[in-house]
Amino acid sequence: MTDMMKKLQGIGIVPVVVLESAEDAVPLAERLMAGGLPCAEVTFRTAAAEESIRRMAKAFPEMIIGAGTVLTTEQADRAIDAGATFIVSPGFNPKVTEHVLKKGVPMTPGVCTPTEIEAALQFDLDVLKFFPAEPAGGLKMIKALAAPYVGLHFMPTGGINAANVRDYLAYDRIVACGGSWMVSGKLVKEGRFDEIEKLVREAAGIVKEIRG
Numbered sequence: 001m002t003d004m005m006k007k008l009q010g011i012g013i014v015p016v017v018v019l020e021s022a023e024d025a026v027p028l029a030e031r032l033m034a035g036g037l038p039c040a041e042v043t044f045r046t047a048a049a050e051e052s053i054r055r056m057a058k059a060f061p062e063m064i065i066g067a068g069t070v071l072t073t074e075q076a077d078r079a080i081d082a083g084a085t086f087i088v089s090p091g092f093n094p095k096v097t098e099h100v101l102k103k104g105v106p107m108t109p110g111v112c113t114p115t116e117i118e119a120a121l122q123f124d125l126d127v128l129k130f131f132p133a134e135p136a137g138g139l140k141m142i143k144a145l146a147a148p149y150v151g152l153h154f155m156p157t158g159g160i161n162a163a164n165v166r167d168y169l170a171y172d173r174i175v176a177c178g179g180s181w182m183v184s185g186k187l188v189k190e191g192r193f194d195e196i197e198k199l200v201r202e203a204a205g206i207v208k209e210i211r212g
Contacts, residue, residue, distance in 0.1 A: 001153065001175070004086050005127045007064055008039060008155070010177045012207030013165065015200070016041045016157060016180040017052075024188050025052035026059045031193045032183075035102075035200025039064035041088055041178060044075050050082045057083025065082065068178075073099040080105055080149060088155075088178075090131055092116045097123055108155055112136040117149060127153045127175050134159025138193045139167050146173045169210040179203070 001009070008014060015032055017040050025048075032040055038060075042053050044067055056065050066086035067079030073096055080103060085130055087100045092109040095144055100107040101123060110131035110196055111117050120128055131154035137144075142154050156168055157178030168177045182199035 001126055002106045004064070005108075005175055006151075008086075011037060011039050011064070012169055012176050012211055013203050014039050014041050014066070014155070014157075014176050014178045014191040015039055015203075016043060016178045016184045018043050018045055018180070018185050019048045019052045019176075020046055020185070020189065022048045022051035022055055024191075025055040027191075027193050028061050028183065028188060028196065029063060029065075031197040032200055033063060035182075035197045036204030037182075037200050039066070040183075041066045041068040042084075043068040044071070044079065045069050050078045053079060053084050053134050054082040070096065070100075072096065076100050076103075076105075084175075088129055088157075092120050094119065094123075097125075099173065110157075111200040112141075114145065114148075117145065117152070121149070121152075126151055129156060130154045130179070132158030133168075134164070138164075139171060142174070143171065156203055162199075162206070165203070165206060166210055169207060 067084040068088040070087050070089050086106040088108045090110045092162050099107050108129045110129040153173050153175045155175050160177050160179045162180045182203050187196050
């Protein structure tokens, strides 16, 4: 496991952020830091993603900022140039995976079947995203997949929330869980950063409760 993944393992929950405006990037990052989750996966679903990563990285260089929903090598390059220190994709794309790894940046592609896992293992990856977690069978499916692949760890995302994250965090083959319940687009758009910080603190508290 890379040092980056070990750091994320210590944090336990990675806020998955969708930003429509880069103006919200720094205020959001400030609340993530204050609330005890000093990391973010900024998804490349919006035009503001690249600039949001750049602003976050400049304002909080100690924060772990990754790029999610990276579908092309061009997006990966833009994310890395902006300051992303890890890359996440919803599925396994060998071209994108190879490109990112050659740049020396941690890459976590998404999988949900044994065939996809074996394809990803050809790149010597030992941490893979499990997506979409809940629709694809949740923790029960992760445990079934983990059994034959000794040494492999997962970062599940999709349908994870405050009600079920404890079960995921308790399983030792899970590095961290991706979740957006504490950083919903609605809260960000409405500027409800105090509420976001409260939810972030609660999420950080769950990690401490389960993992110590």
